[in-house]
Amino acid sequence: MTKLTFDQFVHPLSEFPGIVHREDSDEPMLDMYTMAGVLLYAACANGNLKAQENILETLAAHTELDAHLLFERCKIGDRAAILQTTSLIVAGLESSMETVEVF
Numbered sequence: 001m002t003k004l005t006f007d008q009f010v011h012p013l014s015e016f017p018g019i020v021h022r023e024d025s026d027e028p029m030l031d032m033y034t035m036a037g038v039l040l041y042a043a044c045a046n047g048n049l050k051a052q053e054n055i056l057e058t059l060a061a062h063t064e065l066d067a068h069l070l071f072e073r074c075k076i077g078d079r080a081a082i083l084q085t086t087s088l089i090v091a092g093l094e095s096s097m098e099t100v101e102v103f
Contacts, residue, residue: 002077004045009037011086036089040082044075058092059085 010016014033021028030038043051052071059067073081 002075004041004075004077006037006041006045008077008079009041009044009082009086010034011037011083011090032090032093033086036086036093039089040074040085043071055085055089058089061092062088 011033014037015031016034016037018031019028020031029035039051040055042048043055056067056071059065059070070081070085074085
């Protein structure tokens with residue numbers, strides 16, 4: 001089994017280890033790419049079932065991809081798969097935030 005480290009899941013667009021401050025909030029938070037990396041790391045390296053479920057659900061929205069194969073590649077540390085999956089998770093997070101802001 002491949003030993004995964006969090007560094008493998010840090011996307012080049014991530015601001016890790018920095019934090020961001022949203023204009024409408026006093027609370028600091030991680031940027032989207034760092035959050036996506038944390039979720040993917042939790043799913044791949046720690047076997048977090050809820051994270052795996054959420055990621056596979058996000059990937060399933062992209063019918064042109066084999067979600068399970070892409071996720072399996074992430075679990076073995078394939079950097080290209082990790083970057084692609086992270087970007088897709090970010091797109092899903094941004095879409096979810098836009099939906100929440102509409103209400």
